[in-house]
Amino acid sequence: MFGFIAELLLLAAIVVFLVYYIFLLPPKYPENIPTIPFWVALIPFFKDVDQSDIFRQYIDKPLRTHGAVKFFFAAQWNILVHKPSYIAEIFKDEDLYEKSGNQKKIPHSVLAQFLGDNIISSHGQVWKNYQSVIRPGLQRNNFEVDKLASNADKLCTLVKDVQLRAGRGRGVPVQGLLQQYSVANCSEVILQTNFDALSDNAPINVLQSAVKREIFKPIFMNFPFLDQFPFPSRLHARATVDKFRDALKEALIESHDPSSAKSSAPWPKDGLGRRMLDAHQSGLLDERQLYDNLTVLFVAGQENPQLCMISTLYLLAKHPEMQARLYEELVSTGLSIAALSQNTEVLSNLPLLTAAILESLRLFPPIGQLINRRTSRDTLLGGSVVIPSGTYVGYNCSSTNRDPAAWGPTADEFDPSRWGADVASIQKQLRLRKSKAEFITFHGGRRACLGEKFALLQMRVTLCKLLGTFTWMLDPGWIDRKTPAGPLYPRALRLVFDSRQSGSERKAEH
Numbered sequence: 001m002f003g004f005i006a007e008l009l010l011l012a013a014i015v016v017f018l019v020y021y022i023f024l025l026p027p028k029y030p031e032n033i034p035t036i037p038f039w040v041a042l043i044p045f046f047k048d049v050d051q052s053d054i055f056r057q058y059i060d061k062p063l064r065t066h067g068a069v070k071f072f073f074a075a076q077w078n079i080l081v082h083k084p085s086y087i088a089e090i091f092k093d094e095d096l097y098e099k100s101g102n103q104k105k106i107p108h109s110v111l112a113q114f115l116g117d118n119i120i121s122s123h124g125q126v127w128k129n130y131q132s133v134i135r136p137g138l139q140r141n142n143f144e145v146d147k148l149a150s151n152a153d154k155l156c157t158l159v160k161d162v163q164l165r166a167g168r169g170r171g172v173p174v175q176g177l178l179q180q181y182s183v184a185n186c187s188e189v190i191l192q193t194n195f196d197a198l199s200d201n202a203p204i205n206v207l208q209s210a211v212k213r214e215i216f217k218p219i220f221m222n223f224p225f226l227d228q229f230p231f232p233s234r235l236h237a238r239a240t241v242d243k244f245r246d247a248l249k250e251a252l253i254e255s256h257d258p259s260s261a262k263s264s265a266p267w268p269k270d271g272l273g274r275r276m277l278d279a280h281q282s283g284l285l286d287e288r289q290l291y292d293n294l295t296v297l298f299v300a301g302q303e304n305p306q307l308c309m310i311s312t313l314y315l316l317a318k319h320p321e322m323q324a325r326l327y328e329e330l331v332s333t334g335l336s337i338a339a340l341s342q343n344t345e346v347l348s349n350l351p352l353l354t355a356a357i358l359e360s361l362r363l364f365p366p367i368g369q370l371i372n373r374r375t376s377r378d379t380l381l382g383g384s385v386v387i388p389s390g391t392y393v394g395y396n397c398s399s400t401n402r403d404p405a406a407w408g409p410t411a412d413e414f415d416p417s418r419w420g421a422d423v424a425s426i427q428k429q430l431r432l433r434k435s436k437a438e439f440i441t442f443h444g445g446r447r448a449c450l451g452e453k454f455a456l457l458q459m460r461v462t463l464c465k466l467l468g469t470f471t472w473m474l475d476p477g478w479i480d481r482k483t484p485a486g487p488l489y490p491r492a493l494r495l496v497f498d499s500r501q502s503g504s505e506r507k508a509e510h
């Protein structure tokens, strides 16, 4: 009996070994690009790392030298592309490089349950249908800038309070505050809902943090097939994402019900929330599609701007001279900060402000790495890289955005002047860099981000208020490290804020 069990265990061990061996073996094609060893993806499990260090050490050189590599991620082999001309080719052929999001790639995962089938990850006619509903709501010309400015005022008050409590010269954590702020902007201005996110302990902020903890667990991001098993922690994760979806759904319905105390009427013409509810009523979106899209719009609409704010505050903290120049630019308009923060036209025509935001988005794209396109047939990328049908293809955004061949030897440096000195040349350069896929922060081609316009407006208003109210620097005790995996940004950033007024008062005192 003992011998039989031992044999069975040995057999099981051989099967597991064989399966793993095959699983971890890189695909034969393409032959002319290198393979990043599979264990590189596993380093964050064993060590507390800065993902940009790992990238520099193991991925950067082969990726840049060959323009693409074979790369193990999310428990499968993919082609990770760096070369801008390859990426431009991918963006151009939507039918060959089909969007294939989590609902197709890992349908059993918590992530797929959370975001479902939505405008970002769908393909073909379904995507066109979603676009017809969503695009006009996201690209309207009349975003309520007064609401953004008033939320930015509240943010400044929160920052002041936290800094006061921490004590002069002591660093304060900024991520939580920026999360509250971007949730408020996204829910109120994009979706016409209200979660009272800027008040203390708003339930949405607690839920949002709980969902993020579950979704970004590295072990399940790298091995999503583990979600097939009913681990108690994953059942809890599923319940948490459902609760979050229900909260969004309830808020959307209540805020669009004129008889509800939580109604956000009057609604703007073309408001996205109304459009989505109408599309459901007319049968254009079924119930599942309505709430999948609502969830993804909420996530994309507040998470990406939030990360952009963190990275921009970080870069400006490292460049106090740039803070001073930006402040001078605001003052040079002759408008008060209060008036300027609500004047979309003047704000959009400030060259340094525009260039600083673009430069931050270039160096720290909120979506650092994206692998969600699948080849629908065999192909030859760039005329030389053989990619078999059914292969997942993606890119590392910050690597391409920092390509020295495109941006020169200072590609890794924060230098807003590289974008141009006036708004017309900055816009021209932006269009050119996007068309050559040298700046891919907002993706590209027909699937380019639909929220770019809103995101840039929000960044302008936010920086106008923050720069008009404070100067800031890095907390000297904060360790300068980026996140270990997932979205790339400075980890648990702590800043020391100083009120501009008290700064000038201090000068007067001397």
Ligand code: HEM
Pocket: 119, 120, 121, 131, 134, 138, 190, 297, 298, 300, 301, 302, 304, 305, 308, 365, 366, 367, 370, 372, 440, 441, 442, 443, 446, 447, 448, 449, 450, 451, 452, 454, 455
């Ligand atoms: C700094 C802010 C932002 C950045 C860097 C950003 C970046 C991106 C990227 C990289 C994609 C492609 C995603 C993929 O293929 O998986 C995308 C798509 C998209 N984004 Fe954004 N985004 C930002 C803000 C927003 C905002 C505020 C919204 C508003 C809800 C939004 C809505 C969308 C939508 C709807 C798509 C899908 C477009 C399509 O496929 O038709 N984004 N964005």
